Amino acid sequence: xxxxxxxxxxxxxxxxxxxxxxxxxxxxxxxxxxxxxxxxxxxxxxxxxxxxxxxxxxxxxxxxxxxxxxxxxxxxxxxxxxxxxxxxxxxxxxxxxxxxxxxxxxxxxxxxxxxxxxxxxxxxxxxxxxxxxxxxxxxxxxxxxxxxxxxxxxxxxxxxxxxxxxxxxxxxxxxxxxxxxxxxxxxxxxxxxxxxxxxxxxxxxxxxxxxxxxxxxxxxxxxxxxxxxxxxxxxxxxxxxxxxxxxxxxxxxxxxxxxxxxxxxxxxxxxxxxxxxxxxxxxxxxxxxxxxxxxxxxxxxxxxxxxxxxxxxxxxxxxxxxxxxxxxxxxxxxxxxxxxxxxxxxx
Amino acid sequence: xxxxxxxxxxxxxxxxxxxxxxxxxxxxxxxxxxxxxxxxxxxxxxxxxxxxxxxxxxxxxxxxxxxxxxxxxxxxxxxxxxxxxxxxxxxxxxxxxxxxxxxxxxxxxxxxxxxxxxxxxxxxxxxxxxxxxxxxxxxxxxxxxxxxxxxxxxxxxxxxxxxxxxxxxxxxxxxxxxxxxxxxxxxxxxxxxxxxxxxxxxxxxxxxxxxxxxxxxxxxxxxxxxxxxxxxxxxxxxxxxxxxxxxxxxxxxxxxxxxxxxx
Amino acid sequence: xxxxxxxxxxxxxxxxxxxxxxxxxxxxxxxxxxxxxxxxxxxxxxxxxxxxxxxxxxxxxxxxxxxxxxxxxxxxxxxxxxxxxxxxxxxxxxxxxxxxxxxxxxxxxxxxxxxxxxxxxxxxxxxxxxxxxxxxxxxxxxxxxxxxxxxxxxxxxxxxxxxxxxxxxxxxxxxxxxxxxxxxxxxxxxxxxxxxxxxxxxxxxxxxxxxxxxxxxxxxxxxxxxxxxxxxxxxxxxxxxxxxxxxxxxxxxxxxxxxxxxxxxxxxxxxxxxxxxxxxxxxxxxxxxxxxxxxxxxxxxxxxxxxxxxxxxxxxxxxxxxxxxxxxxxxxxxxxxxxxxxxxxxxxxxxxxxxxxxxxxxxxxxxxxxxxxxxxxxxxxxxxxxxxx
Numbered sequence: 001x002x003x004x005x006x007x008x009x010x011x012x013x014x015x016x017x018x019x020x021x022x023x024x025x026x027x028x029x030x031x032x033x034x035x036x037x038x039x040x041x042x043x044x045x046x047x048x049x050x051x052x053x054x055x056x057x058x059x060x061x062x063x064x065x066x067x068x069x070x071x072x073x074x075x076x077x078x079x080x081x082x083x084x085x086x087x088x089x090x091x092x093x094x095x096x097x098x099x100x101x102x103x104x105x106x107x108x109x110x111x112x113x114x115x116x117x118x119x120x121x122x123x124x125x126x127x128x129x130x131x132x133x134x135x136x137x138x139x140x141x142x143x144x145x146x147x148x149x150x151x152x153x154x155x156x157x158x159x160x161x162x163x164x165x166x167x168x169x170x171x172x173x174x175x176x177x178x179x180x181x182x183x184x185x186x187x188x189x190x191x192x193x194x195x196x197x198x199x200x201x202x203x204x205x206x207x208x209x210x211x212x213x214x215x216x217x218x219x220x221x222x223x224x225x226x227x228x229x230x231x232x233x234x235x236x237x238x239x240x241x242x243x244x245x246x247x248x249x250x251x252x253x254x255x256x257x258x259x260x261x262x263x264x265x266x267x268x269x270x271x272x273x274x275x276x277x278x279x280x281x282x283x284x285x286x287x288x289x290x291x292x293x294x295x296x297x298x299x300x301x302x303x304x305x306x307x308x309x310x311x312x313x314x315x316x317x318x319x320x321x322x323x324x325x326x327x328x329x330x331x332x333x334x335x336x337x338x339x340x341x342x343x344x345x346x347x
Numbered sequence: 348x349x350x351x352x353x354x355x356x357x358x359x360x361x362x363x364x365x366x367x368x369x370x371x372x373x374x375x376x377x378x379x380x381x382x383x384x385x386x387x388x389x390x391x392x393x394x395x396x397x398x399x400x401x402x403x404x405x406x407x408x409x410x411x412x413x414x415x416x417x418x419x420x421x422x423x424x425x426x427x428x429x430x431x432x433x434x435x436x437x438x439x440x441x442x443x444x445x446x447x448x449x450x451x452x453x454x455x456x457x458x459x460x461x462x463x464x465x466x467x468x469x470x471x472x473x474x475x476x477x478x479x480x481x482x483x484x485x486x487x488x489x490x491x492x493x494x495x496x497x498x499x500x501x502x503x504x505x506x507x508x509x510x511x512x513x514x515x516x517x518x519x520x521x522x523x524x525x526x527x528x529x530x531x532x533x534x535x536x537x538x539x540x541x542x543x544x545x546x547x548x549x550x551x552x553x554x555x556x557x558x559x560x561x562x563x564x565x566x567x568x569x570x571x572x573x574x575x576x577x578x579x580x581x582x583x584x585x586x587x588x589x590x591x592x593x594x595x596x597x598x599x600x601x602x603x604x605x606x607x608x609x610x
Numbered sequence: 611x612x613x614x615x616x617x618x619x620x621x622x623x624x625x626x627x628x629x630x631x632x633x634x635x636x637x638x639x640x641x642x643x644x645x646x647x648x649x650x651x652x653x654x655x656x657x658x659x660x661x662x663x664x665x666x667x668x669x670x671x672x673x674x675x676x677x678x679x680x681x682x683x684x685x686x687x688x689x690x691x692x693x694x695x696x697x698x699x700x701x702x703x704x705x706x707x708x709x710x711x712x713x714x715x716x717x718x719x720x721x722x723x724x725x726x727x728x729x730x731x732x733x734x735x736x737x738x739x740x741x742x743x744x745x746x747x748x749x750x751x752x753x754x755x756x757x758x759x760x761x762x763x764x765x766x767x768x769x770x771x772x773x774x775x776x777x778x779x780x781x782x783x784x785x786x787x788x789x790x791x792x793x794x795x796x797x798x799x800x801x802x803x804x805x806x807x808x809x810x811x812x813x814x815x816x817x818x819x820x821x822x823x824x825x826x827x828x829x830x831x832x833x834x835x836x837x838x839x840x841x842x843x844x845x846x847x848x849x850x851x852x853x854x855x856x857x858x859x860x861x862x863x864x865x866x867x868x869x870x871x872x873x874x875x876x877x878x879x880x881x882x883x884x885x886x887x888x889x890x891x892x893x894x895x896x897x898x899x900x901x902x903x904x905x906x907x908x909x910x911x912x913x914x915x916x917x918x919x920x921x922x923x924x925x926x927x928x929x930x931x932x933x934x935x936x937x938x939x940x941x942x943x944x945x946x947x948x949x950x951x952x953x954x955x956x957x958x959x960x961x962x963x964x965x966x967x968x969x970x971x972x973x974x975x976x977x978x979x980x981x982x983x984x985x986x987x988x989x990x991x992x993x994x995x996x997x998x999x
Contacts, residue, residue: 242428
């Protein structure tokens with residue numbers, strides 16, 4: 001009789017967590033060193049420690065920059081990395097197709113629509129103008145998601161109905177967005193910038209609203225890791241194993257859509273992260289969601305951190321939208337997956 | 348202790364429609380504890396539908412099914428899963444679980460913690476893996492093992508579920524002769540341990556060799572119900588399958604030798 | 611009926627019996643444990659979000675109670691300016707022009723990559739007197755912070771600038787958002803606002819007064835025109851991308867005494883060639899800096915196109931190509947809007963102003979304008995800047 005299987009799994013989980021957290025820490029400090037004001041690794045680290053000790057009060061310019069500009073940005077990158085990747089992993093499990101991403105329920109198109117509509121109509125919310133775009137994006141995403149939900153439930157609530165409803169809603173909102181972009185011209189320049197996804201304007205006011213919901217919703221998903229394993233058997237076998245498939249799927253779709261909406265609202269559309277990260281994690285650690293999901297969280301945070309660092313350094317001083325970088329990395333990876341494994345998923 | 352060992356499944360006048368097509372028509376059966384029951388019938392006769400009704404996945408509009416003395420429509424799926432385990436023909440493996448991950452899923456209805464299985468769950472899984480000669484494959488991916496091993500993994504997952512009833516759909520579909528017999532032997536052994544087996548198959552000979560009783564379905568109706576040697580007759584094969592056949596008997600065993608389809 | 615009754619009784623007995631046999635149903639406990647965990651997570655999350663954001667807001671808006679100037683900016687924020695700004699950052703070409711027109715050029719320490727007017731801005735950026743803070747749509751916060759600015763002027767119409775306002779607040783750097791400048795009045799408001807903050811109120815009032823009188827001059831000159839010239843303002847030719855009635859450009863056309871052929875549309879629509887031909891524009895203006903073609907080629911291609919050639923503008927050689935600063939005066943909602951109005955009026959009605967404007971207008975556009983105060987302002991400010999260095 002060998003080592004206990006559960007104990008082995010716990011061991012692997014601890015291992016992956018330690019490795020993932022240490023690389024994340026290094027990347028985190030590295031990202032604090034980057035920017036027009038030059039700083040070394042240890043300089044950034046000491047600035048961070050000093051400013052945190054003083055609770056954010058400082059007059060040292062390095063510390064100010066680390067605390068007010070780079071720290072919130074890094075935290076936000078981690079939050080969004082976790083959120084989008086978890087959402088992707090869950091969507092892939094419940095739709096049982098590894099080639100889908102968290103935008104499948106139309107939330108990204110909805111968010112883009114919300115932003116363009118708000119900009120086109122020139123809406124600004126008095127007193128909190130900085131939240132206008134995120135709020136518009138969030139409401140747009142939620143609207144798209146509710147429409148998808150309604151359509152899917154009305155057509156029987158099957159897995160395929162969600163996918164098709166999401167596609168239809170996505171196309172509808174995209175066409176509205178295109179119309180706005182044509183009509184709006186220069187006014188919507190900013191919307192285009194948002195559409196690509198960027199962390200350039202993240203402040204402490206935003207961080208809380210991104211990081212905390214993203215992390216806590218992801219932890220809630222973690223609590224359902226066993227159910228996500230069961231759902232891999234397919235709807236019918238999952239039901240025969242004792243899982244109430246329909247209500248579980250509904251719950252998961254609601255959680256992932258919320259998760260995606262929060263991420264999209266503040267940082268725009270960051271493509272391919274939710275698609276590619278679960279794959280990397282699956283190759284590394286297998287399909288048991290109790291190990292897979294924590295791995296997905298760590299890989300997601302690491303990958304987006306790297307993408308953000310690349311976006312900031314590759315064409316210095318010009319900063320590229322991080323969404324462009326993730327897509328650039330993601331497209332070849334996706335093409336590879338499609339060629340290698342695509343024919344297994346032909347319906 | 349009056350009813351101990353008596354009726355485990357009672358199906359009363361169950362009629363089931365897919366959309367407006369009647370698939371099951373007034374099915375009434377009582378299944379005894381520990382019985383090995385065979386379901387045969389041509390394609391579309393309702394075998395699989397009946398199994399799905401008993402596993403609680405489908406809810407018939409007319410009629411009642413009792414499992415272990417309780418109305419199935421009043422039970423939660425997880426409670427049904429503690430009584431009935433299903434063994435599907437095939438397993439889908441887009442996500443490539445390992446064999447042990449897969450077999451552990453059979454414990455889902457019982458695990459009390461939020462995340463990890465208990466020591467007890469683990470013991471059960473390890474025992475079953477061993478008895479199905481799968482323990483050396485525990486870390487292999489499902490896509491990497493042979494179809495015979497896959498079939499054993501499917502059975503192991505169902506056994507781990509500690510069911511009182513096992514619903515088996517086409518247990519031998521993709522297997523060669525040796526594995527076919529092996530699987531049937533496993534099932535027979537389980538039924539000796541008082542686990543009721545309901546198996547649906549096209550293989551009349553295989554079922555009649557192992558089953559205690561056989562139900563013959565045609566167009567959603569029970570055509571015949573009884574011990575294999577009583578039920579399987581030339582006339583019935585002609586009526587149900589539209590095939591002219593000779594029945595050969597060798598002691599207790601009955602063989603159907605098909606000759607030609609009827610015009 | 612009887613049979614069913616018997617079976618029912620049997621089963622009732624059996625039901626009770628089996629319950630005794632299987633007393634532990636774990637379903638309830640699993641869900642409850644998990645529900646509890648979820649409730650705790652949600653409560654902690656809500657608490658973290660609310661305290662976090664509240665603290666961020668609070669620390670971002672702490673200002674001393676005794677600052678002299680309090681204003682409300684274009685984002686409806688209340689901003690307190692402590693003392694006369696000495697290090698000003700401009701985040702838009704229009705704002706840079708405004709600052710130099712108010713003789714504040716020597717206080718400007720940061721501008722965008724697109725700021726190129728007055729010409730000394732380019733020189734100062736090259737010799738390091740003024741630093742770049744990135745693009746107009748995507749200014750870089752760190753560069754602004756590094757400049758140690760005491761006043762950052764933003765454009766309320768740009769989303770990135772709205773975010774920037776919040777971040778600058780938390781860094782305790784005074785930031786004021788100016789109006790997008792969609793009307794002449796908004797430009798006047800911006801001039802007055804900057805004048806007030808920078809302690810140049812008199813200069814601001816004088817500048818506004820001068821601009822108003824020059825626009826009035828143009829309007830009184832063209833007011834008796836009976837057949838008003840219709841104008842197509844093309845920002846791009848393939849497809850044609852023009853200005854609707856509610857835009858800054860359309861207002862310039864009306865102030866110059868013309869009519870926008872697409873006054874029935876709003877925003878920045880793309881329009882078909884067919885539509886243009888039926889509307890018969892008398893004058894066509896094309897902004898061509900970004901097109902990368904020779905201006906003569908653009909005019910010739912319009913002449914050689916049967917459809918374009920059917921418009922009065924092309925037939926009467928009334929197609930004007932705007933390049934460089936000649937284009938910027940139309941596109942930047944700032945002090946030089948006056949020059950745009952004057953130039954356009956001269957293009958539309960050469961007889962009234964006794965001028966002949968060439969078909970290609972570039973950085974030398976001022977040659978065709980009356981030499982007036984505004985050019986004088988820019989020359990003095992240039993001299994001042996050189997003196998300062």
